[in-house]
Amino acid sequence: MFIDSHCHIYYDTFHDDILDVINRAQDAGVKKMICIGVDLKSSDSCIELAQKFENVYATVGFHPHESKLAEPNFLNILSSMAENSKVVAIGEIGLDFHYTHSDADIQRKVFIQQLELAESIGLPTVVHSRKADNETLEDISNVKKTKGVIHCFASDLAQAERIIKLGYYISFTGLITFVDELSDVIANIPLNKILIETDSPYLSPVPFRGKRNEPKNVVEIAKKIALIKAIDLEVVKQQTTKNTLNLFHKII
Template structure:
């Protein structure tokens, strides 16, 4: 299994990070992508990735942190992204639910990171909340086709729009405790078009909802998808692992 999106750089793992990673490995997790949301967390992701063979990093600016992006931030992200263990740019994107950063600033920083991901020829990890129309508009205007919308929770119509642009979807433990509209998406999506992730420490799957999430819990997500699709869990695990290895190509380089 591959946890394609976790934040084990979070302070909630300060005391037991080694144990959390070992527990994940023991539970069958082969690789984990530790995701940055600004320069500091991106640097920490890379440090963890350089320490543990099974951990890789993604570097970027989350929409909430867009307003904090200083001149030269792209150069710093680019410098980090040249490390063999950095497999993607992100987490970046749009969040109009909280609007912690101005919408125009979010769009600017997102667009800049899209161009960086293209220049570096690595994928981009996209955050999207209450911003569907603008996300599609940016995807179309930039001809983005090498991205994944993480923690997808939209309906099938939105999913189809993303998939038509070759954008992948990723599912979290949220699918274990919400029904509509995500179950229709799980039923209809092709096995080649999605990944699984924990988004640790957030969104622990049932029956652990409300507790600190960990990469070791990712099999519960695969089991839920298998249940909805009426397929063996092993088939979901194999497909999502293969999908991640093909998409995040640097996972196989080191």
């Protein structure tokens, strides 16, 4: 089976056909998917979907854009939400200095607090990092017992190697089907450190660019990795699934 390790299927664009979306994923061999929260409302929506659909799991957390919305008791709320058996990680958390939806200092404070929460409750993290490579890895390295994944990787090989050295996984999206520079990264890092994701409804891979992305399309990312590494698709499927299950240990 394939696993879509990162999707936002609570978006309104999926409201009218969510069952069809999940069935299409199943038919494509994508047997499990992880719905990623970005604030309290979306985290709750992910939990609702995970409770409704056996093959959907959830994460809870504050995206860097939403850091400014984190109220004083947000850690207690996230901790309580994370007790749900279908919640497999704290995320999507991290730093984004490309946009200024939340002040950089607030982003770092909330990021570190969520890293520490994940460490304290024994859950992995799903990390967003954009234009903040050094700061992200600095904060991760200071919370040593936390493991996780850098999602939607779009940096260079040197950064990928730094991430792996910290014990984190690297996740690739449909970007790899049209951003040639990422091929060098994929070719030079071990398959046992790679996850695959759609980031639905964003970043549709070739040949679906310009259309709404959905979990079934994670197969296209696996195909591209197989092509770059000159290995069988079955090998990519088995190893990335193993990696995902190793990281998100609450998935059954």
